[in-house]
Amino acid sequence: MHIECDDNCRGGAGCSNKRIQRCKVKKVKKKRVEKGFGLFADEDIQKGEYVIEYIGKIVNKDPENEYGMKYKDFHLWVDGSKKNALAKRINHSCDPNCANHMWAVKGMPRLCFFANRNIVKGEELTFSYGWTLPKKDLKRKGTVCLCGAKSCSGTIEKVEIS
Numbered sequence: 277m278h279i280e281c282d283d284n285c286r287g288g289a290g291c292s293n294k295r296i297q298r299c300k301v302k303k304v305k306k307k308r309v310e311k312g313f314g315l316f317a318d319e320d321i322q323k324g325e326y327v328i329e330y331i332g333k334i335v336n337k338d339p340e341n342e343y344g345m346k347y348k349d350f351h352l353w354v355d356g357s358k359k360n361a362l363a364k365r366i367n368h369s370c371d372p373n374c375a376n377h378m379w380a381v382k383g384m385p386r387l388c389f390f391a392n393r394n395i396v397k398g399e400e401l402t403f404s405y406g407w408t409l410p411k412k413d414l415k416r417k418g419t420v421c422l423c424g425a426k427s428c429s430g431t432i433e434k435v436e437i438s
């Protein structure tokens with residue numbers, strides 16, 4: 277987990293490690309695409325920059341909807357289904373331009389997206405969902421992936437090995 281500085285840090289007002297608490301989010305736009313809605317960059321974004329936070333209700337069981345996002349290593353999820361927040365519109369790609377990381381901000385865990393390469397204005401923001409399909413669940417087919425990447429694996433979900 278990454279940790280943001282708090283009010284006692286030596287950097288004070290000039291500290292660059294307070295991006296999330298200062299809501300230094302990028303300009304983004306929601307648009308209709310063949311996957312429902314998608315989220316698009318409305319300005320150029322540099323590799324490594326903070327893009328947006330995944331917001332929702334924090335719950336202690338899997339909400340079992342497409343907007344549930346798990347905190348890695350914790351039995352906690354963010355359920356974005358009821359919130360009209362933009363980050364829940366980010367679609368999956370097999371070759372994503374963003375990644376989500378867990379940050380501790382003033383002692384609280386937050387799920388945030390960062391650019392993993394330079395992104396130009398107008399480009400769709402994507403991340404790798406990491407969804408899995410249990411091997412025992414052979415009757416279910418995965419969701420056909422429409423990411424269009426050369427490296428596309430065909431479905432959003434990967435089949436679990438064991």
Ligand SMILES: C[S@@+](CC[C@H](N)C(=O)[O-])C[C@H]1O[C@@H](n2cnc3c(N)ncnc32)[C@H](O)[C@@H]1O
Nearest residue numbers: 311312313342364365366367368420421422423
């Ligand atoms: C968290 S939502 C993403 C936003 C969604 N498109 C919407 O309109 O709210 C996840 C759902 O979006 C769709 N989706 C996301 N990425 C996709 C992809 N690469 N190919 C096909 N459908 C995708 C699937 O229906 C998935 O269950």
